Amino acid sequence: MSNTLFDEKGHLTEVTLRALKCGLLEGNELAIVSEHICSCESCSSAFANSFKDDELAKAPLGFEEEIQCKLKKKKDIEFMFYSLRVTIAASIALVFVFSNTLNLAANTKVGSIKAPNLSIVNSINTDINNFSEKIINLEVFNNEKEKK
Numbered sequence: 001m002s003n004t005l006f007d008e009k010g011h012l013t014e015v016t017l018r019a020l021k022c023g024l025l026e027g028n029e030l031a032i033v034s035e036h037i038c039s040c041e042s043c044s045s046a047f048a049n050s051f052k053d054d055e056l057a058k059a060p061l062g063f064e065e066e067i068q069c070k071l072k073k074k075k076d077i078e079f080m081f082y083s084l085r086v087t088i089a090a091s092i093a094l095v096f097v098f099s100n101t102l103n104l105a106a107n108t109k110v111g112s113i114k115a116p117n118l119s120i121v122n123s124i125n126t127d128i129n130n131f132s133e134k135i136i137n138l139e140v141f142n143n144e145k146e147k148k
């Protein structure tokens with residue numbers, strides 16, 4: 001059934017949505033479908049709209065817990081990497097802000113001998129950027145390894 005879960009555009013078919021709604025999906029299928037719904041706005045709204053008001057109370061018992069349990073482990077790892085990426089991105093942004101400020105200071109204060117100062121600032125920034133890139137590569141590498 002897994003090859004009929006999605007339509008040719010890569011979205012969930014009506015049959016899939018109905019099966020999900022009726023609690024007919026299990027194991028891998030349920031995980032795949034749930035994950036798609038979590039990341040796809042059009043399918044999540046199609047799924048939400050498939051419930052009529054008087055049906056909302058009939059959502060399968062334990063449905064949410066089951067999905068969360070299945071996704072939790074993976075999501076925890078992903079969230080950790082996501083946090084790391086955000087931290088790195090913020091650090092890089094700070095470096096850029098810092099470097100602009102320093103460059104500006106170098107330009108305004110030092111005047112004629114600004115060139116050596118600038119090159120020092122830029123080489124420090126390059127070092128920091130290289131280091132950040134190494135961390136990112138390491139993280140991606142570890143993440144890839146994790147998947148295999």
Ligand SMILES: [Zn+2]
Pocket residue numbers: 010011012036040041042043044
């Ligand atoms: Zn979709």
